[in-house]
Amino acid sequence: MALYITEECIICDACVVPCPNQAISRGQPYVIDPDKCTECVGAHDEKQCVKVCPVDCILPDPNRREPQDALLAKYQRLHPA
Amino acid sequence: MALYITEECIICDACVVPCPNQAISRGQPYVIDPDKCTECVGAHDEKQCVKVCPVDCILPDPNRREPQDALLAKYQRLHPA
Amino acid sequence: MKTEIRIAGLGGQGVILAGYILGKTATIYQNKHATLTQSYGPESRGSACSACVIISDEEIFYPHLTNTDVGIFMSQDGYHKFNREAKDSALLFLDSDLVKPEEKDAGKLLFIPATQIAEKLGKKIVANMVILGFLARHSGIVTLEALREAVGSIVSKKHLELNLKALYQGYNYQVEKVR
Amino acid sequence: MKTEIRIAGLGGQGVILAGYILGKTATIYQNKHATLTQSYGPESRGSACSACVIISDEEIFYPHLTNTDVGIFMSQDGYHKFNREAKDSALLFLDSDLVKPEEKDAGKLLFIPATQIAEKLGKKIVANMVILGFLARHSGIVTLEALREAVGSIVSKKHLELNLKALYQGYNYQVEKVR
Amino acid sequence: MNFQHPYSELLRTDRLPHIWCPGCGLGIALDSFCMAIAEMKLPLDKLAVISGIGCSGRIAGYLNVDSFHTTHGRAIPFATGLHLANPELNVVVFSGDGDLVGIGGNHLIHAARRNLNLKVFCVNNFIYGMTGGQMGPTTPPGAISATSPFGNIEYAFNLPHLAASCGAVYVARWTVLDILKLKKSMQEALNKKGFSFIEIISPCPTLYGRFNNQNTGVEMMRYFKTHTVHNPKANLSEIEISHGGQIVVGKFLDIERPTFMELYRKVVQERVKRTLDEKYEEKAYPQEHT
Amino acid sequence: MNFQHPYSELLRTDRLPHIWCPGCGLGIALDSFCMAIAEMKLPLDKLAVISGIGCSGRIAGYLNVDSFHTTHGRAIPFATGLHLANPELNVVVFSGDGDLVGIGGNHLIHAARRNLNLKVFCVNNFIYGMTGGQMGPTTPPGAISATSPFGNIEYAFNLPHLAASCGAVYVARWTVLDILKLKKSMQEALNKKGFSFIEIISPCPTLYGRFNNQNTGVEMMRYFKTHTVHNPKANLSEIEISHGGQIVVGKFLDIERPTFMELYRKVVQERVKRTLDEKYEEKAYPQEHT
Amino acid sequence: MKNNHLPLSQSHFINGNEACAEAALLAGCRFFAGYPITPSTEIAEHLAERLPEVGGIFIQMEDEIASMNAVLGAVWGGLKGMSATSGPGFSLMMENIGLAVMTETPCVVVDVQRGGPSTGLATLVGQGDMMQARWGSHGSYEIIALCPSSPQEFFYQTIQAFNLSEKFRVPVLLMADEMVGHMSEKVVIPPIEKLEIYPRRYTLKPPGEYKVYQRAENGVPEMVKAGDGYRIHVTGTTHDERGYPFMNEETQKELIPRLVDKIRKNHKELIDTKEFFTEDAEVVLVGYGITARTLRWVAHLAREKNLKVGVLKLNIVWPFPDEVVLNLAKKVKALVVCEINMGQMVREVERAAKGFCEVKFMGHPGGGMHSPTDILEAVQQVKA
Amino acid sequence: MKNNHLPLSQSHFINGNEACAEAALLAGCRFFAGYPITPSTEIAEHLAERLPEVGGIFIQMEDEIASMNAVLGAVWGGLKGMSATSGPGFSLMMENIGLAVMTETPCVVVDVQRGGPSTGLATLVGQGDMMQARWGSHGSYEIIALCPSSPQEFFYQTIQAFNLSEKFRVPVLLMADEMVGHMSEKVVIPPIEKLEIYPRRYTLKPPGEYKVYQRAENGVPEMVKAGDGYRIHVTGTTHDERGYPFMNEETQKELIPRLVDKIRKNHKELIDTKEFFTEDAEVVLVGYGITARTLRWVAHLAREKNLKVGVLKLNIVWPFPDEVVLNLAKKVKALVVCEINMGQMVREVERAAKGFCEVKFMGHPGGGMHSPTDILEAVQQVKA
Numbered sequence A, B: 001m002a003l004y005i006t007e008e009c010i011i012c013d014a015c016v017v018p019c020p021n022q023a024i025s026r027g028q029p030y031v032i033d034p035d036k037c038t039e040c041v042g043a044h045d046e047k048q049c050v051k052v053c054p055v056d057c058i059l060p061d062p063n064r065r066e067p068q069d070a071l072l073a074k075y076q077r078l079h080p081a
Numbered sequence C, D: 001m002k003t004e005i006r007i008a009g010l011g012g013q014g015v016i017l018a019g020y021i022l023g024k025t026a027t028i029y030q031n032k033h034a035t036l037t038q039s040y041g042p043e044s045r046g047s048a049c050s051a052c053v054i055i056s057d058e059e060i061f062y063p064h065l066t067n068t069d070v071g072i073f074m075s076q077d078g079y080h081k082f083n084r085e086a087k088d089s090a091l092l093f094l095d096s097d098l099v100k101p102e103e104k105d106a107g108k109l110l111f112i113p114a115t116q117i118a119e120k121l122g123k124k125i126v127a128n129m130v131i132l133g134f135l136a137r138h139s140g141i142v143t144l145e146a147l148r149e150a151v152g153s154i155v156s157k158k159h160l161e162l163n164l165k166a167l168y169q170g171y172n173y174q175v176e177k178v179r
Numbered sequence E, F: 001m002n003f004q005h006p007y008s009e010l011l012r013t014d015r016l017p018h019i020w021c022p023g024c025g026l027g028i029a030l031d032s033f034c035m036a037i038a039e040m041k042l043p044l045d046k047l048a049v050i051s052g053i054g055c056s057g058r059i060a061g062y063l064n065v066d067s068f069h070t071t072h073g074r075a076i077p078f079a080t081g082l083h084l085a086n087p088e089l090n091v092v093v094f095s096g097d098g099d100l101v102g103i104g105g106n107h108l109i110h111a112a113r114r115n116l117n118l119k120v121f122c123v124n125n126f127i128y129g130m131t132g133g134q135m136g137p138t139t140p141p142g143a144i145s146a147t148s149p150f151g152n153i154e155y156a157f158n159l160p161h162l163a164a165s166c167g168a169v170y171v172a173r174w175t176v177l178d179i180l181k182l183k184k185s186m187q188e189a190l191n192k193k194g195f196s197f198i199e200i201i202s203p204c205p206t207l208y209g210r211f212n213n214q215n216t217g218v219e220m221m222r223y224f225k226t227h228t229v230h231n232p233k234a235n236l237s238e239i240e241i242s243h244g245g246q247i248v249v250g251k252f253l254d255i256e257r258p259t260f261m262e263l264y265r266k267v268v269q270e271r272v273k274r275t276l277d278e279k280y281e282e283k284a285y286p287q288e289h290t
Numbered sequence G, H: 001m002k003n004n005h006l007p008l009s010q011s012h013f014i015n016g017n018e019a020c021a022e023a024a025l026l027a028g029c030r031f032f033a034g035y036p037i038t039p040s041t042e043i044a045e046h047l048a049e050r051l052p053e054v055g056g057i058f059i060q061m062e063d064e065i066a067s068m069n070a071v072l073g074a075v076w077g078g079l080k081g082m083s084a085t086s087g088p089g090f091s092l093m094m095e096n097i098g099l100a101v102m103t104e105t106p107c108v109v110v111d112v113q114r115g116g117p118s119t120g121l122a123t124l125v126g127q128g129d130m131m132q133a134r135w136g137s138h139g140s141y142e143i144i145a146l147c148p149s150s151p152q153e154f155f156y157q158t159i160q161a162f163n164l165s166e167k168f169r170v171p172v173l174l175m176a177d178e179m180v181g182h183m184s185e186k187v188v189i190p191p192i193e194k195l196e197i198y199p200r201r202y203t204l205k206p207p208g209e210y211k212v213y214q215r216a217e218n219g220v221p222e223m224v225k226a227g228d229g230y231r232i233h234v235t236g237t238t239h240d241e242r243g244y245p246f247m248n249e250e251t252q253k254e255l256i257p258r259l260v261d262k263i264r265k266n267h268k269e270l271i272d273t274k275e276f277f278t279e280d281a282e283v284v285l286v287g288y289g290i291t292a293r294t295l296r297w298v299a300h301l302a303r304e305k306n307l308k309v310g311v312l313k314l315n316i317v318w319p320f321p322d323e324v325v326l327n328l329a330k331k332v333k334a335l336v337v338c339e340i341n342m343g344q345m346v347r348e349v350e351r352a353a354k355g356f357c358e359v360k361f362m363g364h365p366g367g368g369m370h371s372p373t374d375i376l377e378a379v380q381q382v383k384a
């Protein structure tokens, strides 16, 4: 289940760096690329972006539910070596 | 009837110069010398100090009633030549 | 020819204006050179105040008075304070009611009750015009015509008549005492 | 003898502090002369930052580096930006995880995974101590004892142990690759 | 920032990345402004932004409009001249607390009093950032800074109250968390005729935060989030910001009052008789192209 | 004044008569102050009066106390240093509207904010007197002056409101007509710990009056008399002074708040460990007589 | 006495301050921001009436710092701007005169000098701000300063000041003195056609091709104004051609020499002195402002006594006319410098004279003028 | 890295700003008012911690103008006071440095010079405020200014500055530069007994007999402080011995020459220069501050090449040591003046040299130091 960023985002940049998959980039306001977000599976125990977001505006996207192994596979695809 | 100055006086100096008898001087706050005040008799039709006082704090002294001719006599005494 | 003129009196007597009119008369209406300098600032408000005018046929370099030729004094204070640098032969114009000259004063003294004349005309403030008219008659520094033009260029229409009247009365005043 | 030292890295890596400790060690505890100059101001916050230390037996007149003898680089950026003026024979101390030297670089290169060692000790921030210890061992510019004293005089009691531990680990680190 | 910025046409992209620290709120303030003007489709050639000196003072320079980076504290008088010389410009002063109410405080209160048609956006980060974290006129009592090592003993200005007491016609306060409200407020100010003042509370983690137990921008943002109260009806005299207290935000004032320039024009129309010949007019005016 | 002045021991009689115009209110303000301190029996050696430049700025120089006539606008920061160096002094700043809120406005608001123990008596004559009657920050809209020949188009500061919004602990306004209330107010301020501000409305017939149809001091006083309303409960935001409007007077604010010096002492006591040897202390302090 | 609607092109009897104000209008000044201070206030008062009449802006600011900045803002808004002050206010303007230099903002600042230092003699004459005009702001820069010695000259120099400021894009300082400011004399205002008035040198380049600090004629960049689509950035920080701040030595080395050379390399154009009787002079009196008139009077008196005395009058004082002084120094016995201060321009004369002749100083602390006889005496001493 | 409780009388490795702050405390400074500005801020920051520890007062004011005035107030309140700033703030202080001169208020102002003009190079070195130190305020006055070239010298000169300010009752300016302020070096703090520290010269006269501006030793009046019963009046307006303002020429003629002569007549005492290898030098390099160190290095390099190069280092720059320069000028081929500005003290050298030798200038616009090899090259050119 990829995440998405709500309108409450304050464009503070905090989530960009910790994302292991470079999934977050500038949009209106910020956007998470669902093809890249693995919910941090493969890299961390916790969702890094959710952890740092000061306004708790990163939520699970109900339209994008993905099982754990799919996420892991995605991660491995993204990080081949 | 000589005049006296009440507590409301604001020490503005305005009455000092026009007095034909130099009757007004600095005190607490200002004082009129009853031996000098002729109510302007002999010099002017109107009481000069009363006319200029911005706060109307120069009043007739009820303890010092003097007839018109006494005032004139006083004036002549004060201005011999 | 160069004439150094000192005008002195109290703030509010129109001393500076008199100086200004003299200067304007000379420069604009008589094609001479003139400088006007004056005392400035609050320390002079209410107390003795003065204007210095130099009128000359040639360019004036040094605008300070070094040797006053003509003095116009409208208050005792002004006379005391500013008569020091007048030269012995100076011509002094005095308001006869307001200035008592000292014995020692040499030169020619001319008296006119300028303020009194002005008061009779209805406005004390035009005493300066009276004395300017008087000056024009007795000094030859400026002409009455030029003075009239200068006054006309400065004084508002509303007050012009009064001012000119004062000027003429000064011009036509019969000298009482010359010493 | 005069040694010119450049320390560079990122803001927050303790670059300036390392320079300060070097300078203090040399002047106060080894009775030498030393100057420390550094990059200042907001333009340097977060980006490449550097300190220059000159240590000499004689009075130092010119406090700018003209010919760097020793370089200590804790970031790629710092290495790029500040390695230019190092002389060919310069001794370079590099954090092996953070800096990849360029081929062309001559002189002697010494690598230590200072940040990694520091992290293992529990605080990334003491990487500068690690590298100072390492420097003491391999350069002879300062002695370990003097360094220890200097660190002791600066670091608060609470953090002293950790800092010294880092210093020692740097000192005792076995060089992996020298090029 | 190494991604394509959505407002790249509003920014001098050749100057990016900006010099601000990670976690600094200034980027957000700048973003809000970009959002505001992008949405309004304001004619950019008629917008001018003036800053003083400070971290906040760098804002002008990143915006791709006519921008002026003046001396410390003097953005408002500079803007005054610019505005009066060309009243068609929408003149925004965007600067820091130290700049606008420390050294520049007198200009602020007089510009408000005159009701000049200026829009002043004051980034309050509670500190003098650029010079390394000294206390300033908005540093809350008790806070530690480079020049209040034992805790600040001065009271802080209540900026909305101050601006209002001097005559500003539009007064608001937001934190950088309130990004959409801030944007809207900026738009209102840009549309307003008269002296408009917006205080923008912004985190300076590097200096203010570090000294005061809020080490990262995120921590400071969280603090703002939990302490902000939106209350546009608040009594202006009661909304000073204290260490650990509430941060009352809102649009507090939005009134009408003729501006300096409106009154100037009126006086000229009603009182001044133009007496000069045309030729004079023509030649003396500065000419465009020569 | 060629009579014996009742406060001659409080005045530098060798400087009298003063330079003020006939009808000026400054003499009255000075008198009120003399009355106030005479009645309080304040130790005169511990009283210091600081002025800036202006007609009002001459007040310091007439008082026979330690008096400082500083530069234009800088009386308050000078007084700040004096006060902090010797907190035993009762430090009074007595100066004009242009001096204190025109060029000196920033110092006023910051001193109020800091709650420095200063007593600021601001003579508001609506004009820059000393320089010949130019408009200033308190000139009412519409008034004529040397630099507003077509009528002033600026709004005037509402000084009590401004002072209060910055943190003054004592705020009052009187006209020179209210001589006894003014005296009492001055006494309260002198007894107060903290930043105290009294606005003293005073006639300048020579310049303000002359331009605005009130040619004499007496006329202006009459005007004040008929327009003054005593209302200490007034809403501070509503007591600005307009041409022809009411002049609301009263003591508007009198609250308690620790002063800068009290907080400084507290910090020193609680936080600072003295670590220097005595010798150092001794030699380094400035010595009295050598 | 106010010449409210001063008609043009005729003779007037007005004081120097009024002459300056009228000249400013003729030079195209349409913005004045100032703060009252004796003895300059008449300039502001006069313009408070006159600017609205000609469609310009007058504003009295809260202090001199604000005034200076408002002028700079107005210039970037497209108007020609000026402020006027006296010593204390001039001191306060110093920081932002530096901003004008750094941002190359053409403008004129009038300092009607009174007796100093500090509040000093507010209503009386002084010439003590001459070095301050050159060195009063921090950092290295060059500037232009002029000294009038009569209301008529004050009139012409005001126009010259605006012209030079537009030409070189530097603040130009008009260093008048109380005597010249307050003295009334005949002032002839010529028809505007007879006056040379420099318009602003706006660029002809379109926005894409224009860089705000790119060298153009004489090293001076071309101007634009806000609102014209150029989207400029202007800063007092060290900057590159685009106006972008760069805090480093290289940018400084590009920028500062250019700013300084605008004046230094065009120095010849900026020599403006006048000599009287110097052909055969053995002693030359050097002065400026009101003092130059005293000196001409002294020369007149001296010539009457057959003393070979000449006068060098400085009209543009900064940049200092080194060559002129050196040439005189090579041929005279002594240069006697007279100024109403305790020794300012005399140091420049000493420097420029390079030891070729004696340089004597006659100062006056202010509040009055030199006595011509004192100077004459000093001259006679030199000759002995 | 902060030396919070810097122990006394030992060696420290500290930067120039910290050395200055500690020295101020030793000199008896108990009041500091300032406003942050790079590169001087460490002085304020250090004193913010240290002054409360020694019973003194630290206050950060709203600007530099307020800072300067607060210092003056504190001095009249009985403390020794100081402020520290850099170029832009120094410019703002100018008006009230004039007030200090006029009221004869002893105090110290530190200017840690950065690259100018205007905001310029906020974090980098410059020496462009040297002439401003002398001439930055309006009116005629004399002042004392010192230039340190190392943290240790900054330490000693701070004490010297306080001493001179008390002795002559003038503001003393400490013209440091960013390099000296920010560079750390060994600084030996001697025991306080070894330091000569001037206490304030308070009068011994009782109130009735004392006049606040009566001439005493060296023309300098004795001091009192507020609260001691003297009931003084102090004004920046021209005043008589009692401190009463009198706006006239006579009072000015009494006052100003006395103020100026305090320095001029005691000029000998105020010569403080140091010469290196000048005995046989053909070329002498002249400099101050950080640049003097570069010059010593160049001399060192030159001597290695057998070039007869010496160095004249100026410690007190104002009043300028005319005699020292003249004496050198008479015996050398050239004086080469190096400064981090576009030509300031070189003009004084030119003036003082009176044409006796060539005077060459090597400037640097700021943001860095001279390259020793460039100077060496220039020296070699002179010799050719």
Ligand SMILES: Cc1ncc(C[n+]2csc(CCOP(=O)(O)OP(=O)(O)O)c2C)c(N)n1
Residues within 6 Å of the ligand: E053, E054, E055, E056, E057, E071, E072, E095, E096, E097, E098, E099, E100, E123, E125, E127, E128, E129, E130, E131, E136, H035, H036, H037, H038, H064, H088, H089, H092, H119
């Ligand atoms: C006259 C002057 N004084 C001091 C400075 C130094 N200075 C530069 S920025 C700054 C403080 C800026 O604070 P603020 O406006 O709050 O901006 P921030 O950096 O916090 O965003 C100061 C004091 C200066 N440039 N000019």
Ligand SMILES: Cc1ncc(C[n+]2csc(CCOP(=O)(O)OP(=O)(O)O)c2C)c(N)n1
Residues within 6 Å of the ligand: F053, F054, F055, F056, F057, F071, F072, F095, F096, F097, F098, F099, F100, F123, F125, F127, F128, F129, F130, F131, F136, G035, G036, G037, G038, G064, G088, G089, G092, G119
């Ligand atoms: C820096 C500076 N600017 C301007 C002046 C000129 N100046 C002297 S007094 C004054 C105005 C005083 O007005 P205010 O304080 O209202 O006093 P008032 O004369 O009305 O009592 C001014 C502008 C000055 N002395 N110094």
Ligand code: SF4
Residues within 6 Å of the ligand: A003, A018, A019, A020, A021, A022, A023, A024, A032, A036, A037, A038, A039, A040, A041, A047, A048, A049, A050
């Ligand atoms: S949950 Fe992890 S992977 Fe997904 S966007 Fe956030 S940080 Fe990136």
Ligand code: SF4
Residues within 6 Å of the ligand: A005, A008, A009, A010, A011, A012, A013, A014, A015, A016, A030, A049, A052, A053, A054, A055, A056, A057, A058
């Ligand atoms: S951390 Fe949260 S608020 Fe910040 S940019 Fe990311 S999503 Fe937006």
Ligand code: SF4
Residues within 6 Å of the ligand: B003, B018, B019, B020, B021, B022, B023, B024, B032, B036, B037, B038, B039, B040, B041, B047, B048, B049, B050
């Ligand atoms: S009534 Fe007349 S005489 Fe009596 S005090 Fe008044 S003015 Fe003087």
Ligand code: SF4
Residues within 6 Å of the ligand: B005, B008, B009, B010, B011, B012, B013, B014, B015, B016, B030, B052, B053, B054, B055, B056, B057, B058
């Ligand atoms: S006029 Fe009236 S108020 Fe003024 S002094 Fe006389 S009695 Fe008092």
Ligand code: SF4
Residues within 6 Å of the ligand: E019, E020, E021, E023, E024, E025, E026, E055, E056, E125, E129, E130, E203, E204, E205, E206, E207, E208
């Ligand atoms: S110092 Fe503070 S205000 Fe400045 S950029 Fe960094 S975080 Fe932002």
Ligand code: SF4
Residues within 6 Å of the ligand: C045, F019, F020, F021, F023, F024, F025, F026, F055, F056, F125, F129, F130, F203, F204, F205, F206, F207, F208
């Ligand atoms: S000018 Fe006005 S304020 Fe000044 S003394 Fe005269 S009346 Fe009073």
Ligand SMILES: [Mg+2]
Residues within 6 Å of the ligand: E054, E096, E097, E098, E123, E124, E125, E126, E127, E128, E129, E136
């Ligand atoms: Mg800030």
Ligand SMILES: [Mg+2]
Residues within 6 Å of the ligand: F054, F096, F097, F098, F123, F124, F125, F126, F127, F128, F129
């Ligand atoms: Mg006033």
